[in-house]
Amino acid sequence: MKKIILSIATAIGIMATIPTSVSAHCDTMDGPTVADGKKAMENNNVNYALKWVQLKDENEIKNVFKDSMKVRDLSPEAKVVAEKLFLETLVRVHRIAENAPFTGLKESGTTIDKKVLAADKSIEVGNLSPLKNMIEKEKSFELNKKFERVLALKDYDINDVKAGREYIEAYVKFFKFAEGEEEHTQHHAL
Numbered sequence: 001m002k003k004i005i006l007s008i009a010t011a012i013g014i015m016a017t018i019p020t021s022v023s024a025h026c027d028t029m030d031g032p033t034v035a036d037g038k039k040a041m042e043n044n045n046v047n048y049a050l051k052w053v054q055l056k057d058e059n060e061i062k063n064v065f066k067d068s069m070k071v072r073d074l075s076p077e078a079k080v081v082a083e084k085l086f087l088e089t090l091v092r093v094h095r096i097a098e099n100a101p102f103t104g105l106k107e108s109g110t111t112i113d114k115k116v117l118a119a120d121k122s123i124e125v126g127n128l129s130p131l132k133n134m135i136e137k138e139k140s141f142e143l144n145k146k147f148e149r150v151l152a153l154k155d156y157d158i159n160d161v162k163a164g165r166e167y168i169e170a171y172v173k174f175f176k177f178a179e180g181e182e183e184h185t186q187h188h189a190l
Contacts (some may be wrong), residue, residue, distance in 0.1 A: 025116045025175075026052075027091050028106040032120075032171075037087045046157060049086075051164030052094045057159075059134065064089045119178040123150060123171075131178060139177070144176040 026033040033052050040048035046065045053061050064086050072082035088105055095102040114134070121130035128147055135143050149170040156163035 025112050028110045029108040033094055034087050037090045043172050045179045047159050051168050054097050057093045059156050085182050115178050119175050150174045
């Protein structure tokens with residue numbers, strides 16, 4: 001077990017040296033990817049997290065999850081290291097699939113763009129009123145179309161990873177459009 005803990009600590013150290021720039025809402029401790037990673041660990045069900053990564057990256061996430069779950073109960077320190085490794089790996093792999101940089105997990109309370117917060121709130125309340133007056137009128141039809149797709153896919157079975165990935169793909173497209181990106185720079189095919 002000490003060997004696994006040492007390997008986890010080494011991996012965290014290596015990940016911290018990877019050069020990147022720009023932050024996004026999915027790489028914060030308050031973001032949806034981390035929230036689902038925490039749910040995965042709390043429920044010992046990696047499917048909460050798998051929806052955030054492409055099929056080709058699934059084994060990497062499953063392996064880190066398995067190793068993290070093995071050691072997290074050894075001590076309070078092991079729990080912190082194991083959870084950090086799993087969450088950072090999950091977010092890093094997700095960001096790479098979006099062709100986006102990863103600079104590490106940002107602390108809780110990190111400032112998030114108002115449009116992103118409003119888009120999250122829109123999904124929570126089931127309508128676009130939180131985004132009212134934040135999006136140009138000529139984009140409202142397309143935004144509504146993307147929003148309706150998110151709502152249509154939202155209530156999937158957590159153990160249906162394919163359905164979860166379809167939801168996340170629609171979710172990411174909705175957020176990118178709400179933020180002002182016309183189209184995702186790389187198709188987020190999960």
